[in-house]
Amino acid sequence: MLSLVARQRFLQSTFIVARHFSKTSQSNAKVAVLGASGGIGQPMSLLLKINPAITKLALYDIANTVGVAADLSHCSTNAQVTGHEGASQLRECLEGCDVVVIPAGVPRKPGMTRDDLFNTNAGIVRDLADACAQYCPKAMICIICNPVNSTVPIASEMFKKRGVYDPNRIFGVTTLDIVRSNTFISQAKGLDVSQVNCPVVGGHSGVTIIPVISQCTPPVSFPVDERQKLSVRIQNAGTEVVEAKAGTGSATLSMAYAGARFVGSVLDGLNGEEGIVECAFVRSDETEAKYFSTPLLLGKNGVEKNLGLGKLTDFEVDLIKGAMPELKKNIQKGEEFANAS
Numbered sequence: 001m002l003s004l005v006a007r008q009r010f011l012q013s014t015f016i017v018a019r020h021f022s023k024t025s026q027s028n029a030k031v032a033v034l035g036a037s038g039g040i041g042q043p044m045s046l047l048l049k050i051n052p053a054i055t056k057l058a059l060y061d062i063a064n065t066v067g068v069a070a071d072l073s074h075c076s077t078n079a080q081v082t083g084h085e086g087a088s089q090l091r092e093c094l095e096g097c098d099v100v101v102i103p104a105g106v107p108r109k110p111g112m113t114r115d116d117l118f119n120t121n122a123g124i125v126r127d128l129a130d131a132c133a134q135y136c137p138k139a140m141i142c143i144i145c146n147p148v149n150s151t152v153p154i155a156s157e158m159f160k161k162r163g164v165y166d167p168n169r170i171f172g173v174t175t176l177d178i179v180r181s182n183t184f185i186s187q188a189k190g191l192d193v194s195q196v197n198c199p200v201v202g203g204h205s206g207v208t209i210i211p212v213i214s215q216c217t218p219p220v221s222f223p224v225d226e227r228q229k230l231s232v233r234i235q236n237a238g239t240e241v242v243e244a245k246a247g248t249g250s251a252t253l254s255m256a257y258a259g260a261r262f263v264g265s266v267l268d269g270l271n272g273e274e275g276i277v278e279c280a281f282v283r284s285d286e287t288e289a290k291y292f293s294t295p296l297l298l299g300k301n302g303v304e305k306n307l308g309l310g311k312l313t314d315f316e317v318d319l320i321k322g323a324m325p326e327l328k329k330n331i332q333k334g335e336e337f338a339n340a341s
């Protein structure tokens with residue numbers, strides 16, 4: 001038996017972890033995780049299970065969901081966990097959802113680009129997005145599956161086809177880029193990471209990942225060569241993990257952390273919390289690319305306001321210019337795929 005003090009400490013630590021992901025302590029949100037048995041899906045579902053804003057957590061995958069749901073359901077937190085396996089159970093998983101997170105899809109192996117995942121993952125996102133458009137058209141859709149630069153346009157086209165498209169409710173989750181930037185900057189400058197916030201704009205692959213270090217809070221400055229190295233490390237951080245994992249997958253734990261943070265922020269916005277800002281890859285008029293990530297003010301209807309690019313240095317403007325051809329190509333590829341299907 002835990003002593004009273006130990007029990008209080010345990011409850012307090014659970015509360016602190018939960019608060020890390022959500023400001024709201026009360027709501028009745030239903031959240032679905034599609035791809036819940038995977039490397040990201042399992043730890044992210046655990047983090048969502050301890051978010052007090054979630055009362056229903058619906059786990060969907062093509063395999064192993066029953067076991068994952070049984071396991072997670074024993075955690076003594078409020079969210080009721082249900083497991084749904086195979087396409088015939090997708091409808092019951094999605095109905096009534098406020099938020100759907102999609103980490104379903106294959107990850108990279110060393111030597112691959114995110115675009116190399118297109119052939120497998122495009123069809124997965126097309127079918128899952130189509131189901132969301134039918135069974136929970138008003139839900140906030142958070143897409144983790146790569147290549148995000150193409151899977152977000154695919155999902156958007158599927159919603160358009162069903163006549164239920166709302167660009168303020170479909171997000172490509174790029175939070176891991178911000179999480180990484182904050183970590184690397186805090187390490188370089190000896191800062192408390194919880195106080196560091198560096199926006200990352202653009203897309204989510206290689207040169208399309210654009211850290212805006214000049215807008216970091218607190219302000220930080222680096223000699224030109226260090227800033228260059230840091231920007232390149234942030235752009236290649238996914239590859240750093242893919243290589244370290246040597247063929248067994250890509251970032252899962254840090255992505256689970258980032259995904260839980262993003263979903264927590266979306267729920268905070270839905271629950272009317274003010275001043276909730278996250279970067280995400282959305283339909284955008286900020287640049288000549290149809291989709292682009294910038295800081296977004298989140299609210300009851302998803303994106304309340306696109307906060308735009310703000311003031312950039314010449315270095316950052318050049319990074320954005322350099323990203324445009326790749327970004328536009330990725331977006332077009334996604335749209336064409338969805339419309340040919």
Ligand SMILES: NC(=O)C1=CN([C@@H]2O[C@H](COP(=O)(O)OP(=O)(O)OC[C@H]3O[C@@H](n4cnc5c(N)ncnc54)[C@H](O)[C@@H]3O)[C@@H](O)[C@H]2O)C=CC1
Binds near residue numbers: 039060
């Ligand atoms: N947006 C981002 O920042 C990041 C994105 N990713 C991406 O997330 C995706 C998932 O990565 P991991 O979890 O490591 O892969 P994983 O292979 O460990 O898990 C994927 C899961 O998806 C499931 N799945 C496959 N087809 C499905 C379908 N049609 N419906 C439902 N579930 C299905 C699989 O059964 C598996 O459980 C990859 O595409 C990866 O590139 C990974 C890290 C960061």
Ligand SMILES: O=C([O-])CC(=O)C(=O)O
Binds near residue numbers: 108176
């Ligand atoms: O690099 C990958 O393939 C997975 C990913 O998107 C990331 O870690 O940022």
